[in-house]
Structures are given as C-alpha cells and as structure tokens.
Amino acid sequence: MWNKIVEDCVSCFGNSRKYGWSKWKYTNNNSKLGLYVNIPFCEKKCFYCNFFSIKYDPILVDDYINALVKHARHFRGRKIGSIYFGGGTPSVLSLNQIQKLLQLLNNIFDLTSLYEFTFELNPESVSKEKLHLLKSLGVNRLSIGLQSTESESLKFLGRAHSFEKFCDIYNSARKEGFDNINIDLIYGLPNQIVEGWVGILEKVLLFDSEHLAIYPLSIEKDSLFYKNDVVIDDEIQRNMYDETVEILSSNNYFHYEISNWSKKNKESFHNIHYWRNLEYIGLGSGAAGYLNRIRYKNITDVKRYIRLVNGNSQRIKIERTYISEKLYGMESIILGLRLLNYGVDISYFSSPRLSGILLECLKNKMLLCQAGKVKLALDYVFVSSQILLKFME
Numbered sequence: 218m219w220n221k222i223v224e225d226c227v228s229c230f231g232n233s234r235k236y237g238w239s240k241w242k243y244t245n246n247n248s249k250l251g252l253y254v255n256i257p258f259c260e261k262k263c264f265y266c267n268f269f270s271i272k273y274d275p276i277l278v279d280d281y282i283n284a285l286v287k288h289a290r291h292f293r294g295r296k297i298g299s300i301y302f303g304g305g306t307p308s309v310l311s312l313n314q315i316q317k318l319l320q321l322l323n324n325i326f327d328l329t330s331l332y333e334f335t336f337e338l339n340p341e342s343v344s345k346e347k348l349h350l351l352k353s354l355g356v357n358r359l360s361i362g363l364q365s366t367e368s369e370s371l372k373f374l375g376r377a378h379s380f381e382k383f384c385d386i387y388n389s390a391r392k393e394g395f396d397n398i399n400i401d402l403i404y405g406l407p408n409q410i411v412e413g414w415v416g417i418l419e420k421v422l423l424f425d426s427e428h429l430a431i432y433p434l435s436i437e438k439d440s441l442f443y444k445n446d447v448v449i450d451d452e453i454q455r456n457m458y459d460e461t462v463e464i465l466s467s468n469n470y471f472h473y474e475i476s477n478w479s480k481k482n483k484e485s486f487h488n489i490h491y492w493r494n495l496e497y498i499g500l501g502s503g504a505a506g507y508l509n510r511i512r513y514k515n516i517t518d519v520k521r522y523i524r525l526v527n528g529n530s531q532r533i534k535i536e537r538t539y540i541s542e543k544l545y546g547m548e549s550i551i552l553g554l555r556l557l558n559y560g561v562d563i564s565y566f567s568s569p570r571l572s573g574i575l576l577e578c579l580k581n582k583m584l585l586c587q588a589g590k591v592k593l594a595l596d597y598v599f600v601s602s603q604i605l606l607k608f609m610e
C-alpha cells in the first residue's frame with residue numbers, strides 16, 4: 218500500500234502550486250541558525266492577548282538587556298541566517314537600549330551571512346529616529362501590528378494606537394528605505410460583518426506592503442476577552458477567510474502559509490525556518506529555542522530570568538525535550554504542512570501509523586499529494602488545525 222501511495226504521489230504533477238522557492242537564496246541547512254530575541258514588555262495589555270508581557274519599565278529593561286547579552290555570549294560565534302525581534306513589543310525599547318542591544322549582539326554572533334533581520338513594531342512606540350536607527354543597525358524587515366483600520370475596532374481590541382499613527386509610521390518607514398514590511402491584522406471581531414472586513418482589507422491593500430499576516434480573532438485563556446466571555450462566530454470567520462484568500466490572490470499576494478501572504482520572494486524566511494523544522498536560538502525570558510536536537514523554553518518570569526543569567530544558573534531553561542528521530546518526523550509533518558506551496562516530503566509518512574493517517578486524509582481529499590510532496594488541500598486550510606492534530610501522538 219505504501220509503495221502505491223508513493224508511486225501516485227511522485228508521478229502526480231497536476232496543478233502543483235509551485236512558486237518562488239527557486240529564488241530562495243537562504244540556504245536551507247543547519248549551518249546557519251535562526252535567532253529569536255524576546256522583548257516581553259508592552260505599553261499596555263491588549264484585551265485579546267495572552268502572550269506573556271509586562272509593562273515597560275526603563276530600569277528593568279536596562280537590566281534585562283544586560284542579561285540578554287550575557288546569555289547571548291553562551292552562543293558566541295554562531296552563524297546566524299535570520300534574526301527576529303518579537304514580543305511583547307520590541308519597539309518600546311528606547312533609542313539607547315536598541316542601539317546598545319543590537320551593537321552588542323552584532324559583536325557576539327557571526328552575522329556575515331545574515332539574510333533577514335525583522336523587528337516588530339507597535340505604531341504607538343515608533344518614531345522617525347527609531348526607524349532611522351533600526352535601518353542603520355541592519356534591520357531589513359519590519360513587522361507592524363495594525364490589527365484594524367477602524368478606530369472602533371482598535372478601541373474594542375484595546376490597542377494603544379490610531380490608524381492615523383500607523384499611516385504616519387508606515388510612510389516614515391518607506392521614506393527611511395524599508396522595502397520589506399509586514400502588516401498584522403485580526404478579523405472576525407464580534408459584530409464585524411464580512412463586508413466590513415473586506416473594506417478593511419481593501420484599505421490595507423493601498424499600502425502595498427510586501428507581507429500580510431492575518432489571523433482570526435481567537436479567545437485565549439487568561440485574556441480579558443476570555444474573562445469577559447467575548448464570543449466569536451466561526452461561520453462568519455470562515456467566510457471572511459475565504460474572501461481574504463480570493464481578494465489577496467487577485468492582488469498578487471501568494472498564500473504561502475495558513476495565515477501568511479507575501480509578494481513574490483518576500484516570505485518571512487525566519488518563520489519558514491521554523492516551519493521547516495530547522496534549528497534556532499531563543500534568547501530572553503519566555504523564548505523558545507531548538508538546538509542540538511533539544512527543544513527548550515526559557516523561564517518566563519523576567520526578574521527571575523535576569524537573576525538566573527547573572528548567577529550563571531543552568532535553570533534558565535524550564536522545558537527541555539529531546540527530539541528523537543520519531544518526534545522529528547512527526548513535527549516535520551505538522552510544521553511543514555503549514556507551508557501551502559512547499560508541503561512535506563512523502564518520505565516522512567512512511568511509518569504504518571502516519572501512512573494510515575495520510576491515506577485517510579488523501580481519501581477525504583483533506584490532503585493532496587503532488588510531485589513527491591504532501592500538501593493541505595485549499596478547502597481545508599481554514600480548518601487545518603484539525604488535520605494537523607491527527608498526526609500528533
């Protein structure tokens with residue numbers, strides 16, 4: 218049976234959704250690591266968010282930066298292919314803090330083959346000076362959290378910025394020469410109708426950003442929305458997703474991951490690195506990393522993280538999982554199926570359990586098999602989490 222699946226899959230080239238990858242200069246091996254730096258500070262907490270973050274405090278952040286740099290020295294000389302500053306809100310750092318942190322990290326890691334350097338921005342904490350500094354320090358990709366163009370929605374979500382402020386910093390970023398910008402959006406708010414969301418999307422298209430990350434609002438445990446019993450409508454979110462797929466494809470955006478669209482060759486290579494199950498360093502409290510076949514997570518509490526780094530303690534890592542061959546195969550399927558164009562090599566499904574699940578999903582037309590790669594069928598992308606779960610043990 219397995220031989221038959223492989224034979225059909227390898228010989229099927231019909232409608233293969235090929236795009237972009239040939240120009241991917243970023244070599245795909247573990248000689249270059251990803252580097253994720255977590256900045257767990259925000260100006261205020263958004264009502265939907267359950268990511269760990271605390272209020273920005275300049276003195277605590279100074280200590281945090283010293284600890285980050287000390288922690289980074291454990292990885293001195295490692296060759297880095299992509300850097301991602303996320304959070305939290307990296308743009309809350311002051312000019313001095315950004316300069317100090319980026320310059321010190323530059324001295325610690327081997328950045329000679331750095332391909333992509335992303336810095337997340339929240340409009341309320343960005344200035345022309347910060348944009349200028351980021352550009353001068355080698356940041357070549359910005360990710361801006363807009364979420365909505367409607368002031369009522371921004372207020373409802375608990376965002377600290379206006380649409381006008383976003384326009385201002387977006388235009389300043391373009392003037393500064395940033396030519397690779399992502400915009401984050403959220404759809405499917407209670408009372409939002411499909412036509413309303415389409416209007417927001419059309420407004421966003423006018424910016425002609427290189428990348429869009431678009432998520433359905435989810436009600437996360439511990440968020441204010443969860444406590445307040447905010448309810449979302451799955452059916453409406455599904456309709457909005459379908460509209461989004463259609464509108465973006467007719468505007469030259471390629472749907473390369475479940476929630477991510479980009480212009481040609483402007484995918485987030487740092488995130489692709491994760492989805493291709495390659496290794497990366499996670500720096501900072503709450504950051505996850507994957508190195509030498511061990512997945513780890515650093516302690517979340519910021520003050521304890523600083524204390525432990527300063528005391529040279531091994532207890533910075535609170536979770537450590539050895540990724541066996543079997544686990545690696547399963548993870549590669551679950552992560553790789555997110556990449557809609559690329560898919561997962563058929564060879565990962567060869568065990569009796571995984572080939573059984575694959576066969577069932579091929580029969581139900583949830584998955585497709587083309588040119589030796591297994592991919593999510595387009596109709597099932599919105600409900601992909603249910604399919605990915607099947608492969609977990």
Ligand SMILES: C[S@@+](CC[C@H](N)C(=O)[O-])C[C@H]1O[C@@H](n2cnc3c(N)ncnc32)[C@H](O)[C@@H]1O
Nearest residue numbers: 265266268304305306362401402432433434435
């Ligand atoms: C954790 S935030 C960090 C980026 C930045 N601080 C910001 O707020 O834009 C990353 C993105 O995740 C998305 N996100 C976070 N929580 C979400 C939720 N409950 N539902 C949908 N999207 C969410 C938002 O689009 C957000 O921009």
Ligand code: SF4
Nearest residue numbers: 259262263266304305
């Ligand atoms: S969405 Fe971003 S700004 Fe808002 S609380 Fe979460 S991490 Fe902070």
